[in-house]
């Protein structure tokens with residue numbers, strides 16, 4: 001639906017629209033979890049953000065991944081680079097749920113109990129949580145569930161359908177290729193090439209577009225510790 005309602009003279013060129021989704025672009029993560037029997041699962045997701053060492057993960061409540069997180073409380077947030085898009089796409093429209101929920105079946109989702117195998121990614125043990133890491137992803141964030149926040153409680157039609165999982169990142173592994181040369185703990189944003197999902201399509205990042213005043217702050221200023229807030 002496209003309308004030209006409202007006073008367009010206030011913001012020239014703008015129209016009022018009603019998009020079905022508001023996915024304006026976020027990094028893709030491959031979330032690994034285990035169920036109560038220890039069976040691993042891997043799911044692409046992109047509703048993720050970080051504040052300090054807290055990550056917030058937005059997930060459909062009916063996914064196997066959400067069930068696993070509620071049951072076992074641990075995950076690894078594997079971050080694929082743009083070069084691994086084919087592996088991510090191979091497990092798009094799959095679920096470990098059996099039977100496949102009707103709404104997903106209607107959209108062409110199929111049951112896949114071995115997401116690692118289907119993606120062509122290698123499960124390797126994590127150090128402090130039970131779910132495995134995806135060896136080929138340049139970044140692995142081992143994390144533990146802190147709190148589960150139901151979303152959309154103001155909307156009876158949506159209530160209970162989506163959850164925000166607040167997790168604490170306990171351990172970070174990065175491939176040498178994305179580490180800032182000459183540093184022990186820093187990621188080089190010129191080398192780290194995340195895979196971005198925007199309105200259901202895959203993108204990479206372009207080069208830097210501007211000098212950054214924020215980037216003049218020493219990264220260590222953000223390190224969580226006594227007397228610091230985890231906020232940016």
Ligand SMILES: Cc1cc2nc3c(=O)[nH]c(=O)nc-3n(C[C@H](O)[C@H](O)[C@H](O)COP(=O)(O)O)c2cc1C
Pocket residue numbers: 028041042043044045046047048058059060062063064065066088091092093094095096097109197
């Ligand atoms: C690139 C990509 C991003 C996705 N982002 C999300 C997301 O942020 N949240 C979500 O619930 N599902 C997301 N999905 C859909 C899930 O992968 C899908 O629900 C899947 O069936 C979950 O698998 P599971 O049931 O085995 O956990 C995304 C899918 C793809 C391919």
